[in-house]
Amino acid sequence: MKKKKSNTPNRKRFKKPARLDSAKYWIEKYEGKNIVKGYANWYGTSKLTAVNELKILGIQIDENYIKQLEITEENIVKRNREKKDQKALFKKIENDEIENINEYSEESHSFDLMEEKIENDFEEKKCLKCIICDDEELPF
Numbered sequence: 001m002k003k004k005k006s007n008t009p010n011r012k013r014f015k016k017p018a019r020l021d022s023a024k025y026w027i028e029k030y031e032g033k034n035i036v037k038g039y040a041n042w043y044g045t046s047k048l049t050a051v052n053e054l055k056i057l058g059i060q061i062d063e064n065y066i067k068q069l070e071i072t073e074e075n076i077v078k079r080n081r082e083k084k085d086q087k088a089l090f091k092k093i094e095n096d097e098i099e100n101i102n103e104y105s106e107e108s109h110s111f112d113l114m115e116e117k118i119e120n121d122f123e124e125k126k127c128l129k130c131i132i133c134d135d136e137e138l139p140f
Helices: 016-029 035-043 047-056 064-137
Strands: none
Touching: 016 047, 016 064, 035 047, 047 064
């Protein structure tokens, strides 16, 4: 059986050494304004990873820009963690509500069973009367 061909470009699947080798040639061809953003988009990395790898390749990057990226990255991580916690909380609340509903339904189910038993008992008594009534001749 053939393996499925990946739709992800090869350059976005590179590991660090391969990216660094490829980036030497990519930097020469790059014509954009923001090399960090371009590198991150081209190789599918975060901007902080792009900064670190571009520093290895000898590109000078403003320290204020790096600090700004670090703060942004921290905020993204914090926001994602909050979303994950909130999702887990909603799931827990939903599960608790489902358990409560199941408890009530079990109670109502047992009540329904008791009602059925009472009705069955009544029908049995009625049936006994009917049997007796059938044997006797009724005036009407």
